[in-house]
Amino acid sequence: MTSTLSEPPRFQRIQATGRVSAVFRDGRTRLERLYQEGAAKIRLPRLPGTPLEAVLINTGGGLTGGDRLEWNVEAGPGATVIATTQACEKVYRSSGGEARVTCNLKVGEGGFLAWIPQETILFDQSALTRRLEIDLAPDARALIVESAIFGRTAMGERVVRARFRDHWRLRVGGRLVHAENLAFDGAVDDILQERAGGNGAIAMATVLLIGEGATEMLPAAQALLGPQDGASAWSVGGSGKLLARLLARDGHALRQGLIPLMRLLNGEAGLPKIWSS
Template sequence: MPRDAPALPSRHQRADGAFELGFAASSRGTVLRHLFQQAPLRVLFPDPEPGEPPTAALLNCAGGLAGGDALRQAVRLEAGAQATLCTAAAEKLYRSLGPETRIETRLTLGAGAVLEWLPQETILFDGARMARRMQAELAEGARLLAVEMLVFGRAAAGERMRAGSVFDSWRLRGPGGLLWADALALEAPGEQLTAPFGFGGAESMAMLLLAAPEAEAMRDLLREAGAAATLPRPGLLLARWLGGASTVRRAVGAAIAAVREGALGRPPRLPRLWTI
């Protein structure tokens, strides 16, 4: 190359991870029917505790996500299948040099299937840019317990998220069409997170979603425990928390244990991955 040729701009290597999981009911209980995984995402299958369905542990081998990284996640439960999905640790989104980190998730539940989507918290470093989209489709009689938690900055280090962006979208569909839609958009997080009529300086936020006939009873139970819980429609419970990261995590953990017992007939405890 001639010495006077212009230098080409450097390009950073980006992660493009994916996984697909498929579970089906059988005479031996729920079994794994399909597995595809692409680095840096990996799925592990620890032995479930007594009384628990098959558990999948989601692991990001890269140790975190940077701007421009992309993840595609898909889970399908056939009719009557049951499963629990957790992350092995909190997910970290580092400061971006410009591009967004894109996370696309699709959950598909057949008739009478039961899925717990229980990732641990996502930690947004100052300057992180996240665009996350969740789509869940439920057939007749399917039940879904889903949790998401965001931490705005590295709370343990005293860091707050002041720059960057967040877009977090949910679409939940049932046999008759759209059941619930929601989206969070933060383009100036430093201002919106501290605004008294915004997030009021909260370090973190969390959401619990339950699609099950027991939704009304669980709403009353969570309200007694201090959660902001409501029924967007019959059979659908939505609970939210704002506050310190440790306080919100403890409250969400207690809610998960209570809802697992009251709505899913499972032991009133967190999945083991949350407590390791």
């Protein structure tokens, strides 16, 4: 009698793509195209005013090793789009490989895009690589906000080891004006406790405003920041750029500092109601 070894279990993995684009027509921003595949869903609340709000949803309930998620958001010439998420994205412990999230953002002439997803929460032994590719027309504007929380203190969670890589590339008129790579790999808790690391913080956010008037916002932005935070502004490639970094002891404290800054930098577009719910 011949024995047969059973194959190892095959786990279902997310392969999802969501695309949304908007145009400015007849005095307001209107939906142009919408595409959803897999666990990627997009909802468009009917709200008064010019901006089009896109709420991005991962119906998979989170990410883990082997998952692939891609978002594509485009604001056409003169259009105003606010893109956010229905909830914080959770990155769970990986049983093998890493989760990968790719975000492609594009803004046409005179357009504005606010990319303000809710926080990414990483769990112990999680692995995530995230890539943001942002292309702006020379006179376009964008507000880009990404934040990460290493464990929820209210739930007694602690992230001892994890891998998190964040890769940003932003171009204006085809010219690279902002690039950054953030990498945590291994003993995350030790790194965050070091003074030159997180200085005890487990929550962080990067806020980037690109376009006309960005540099003039610096004094007001600095007035809102805490002692561990910092901001700077300068002109590059003919565009103004304001960059802020925030650190906090937990997710609640991070949001308390982040929301007033986002309200300031997002101007008349305001914040999605989902951020205050």
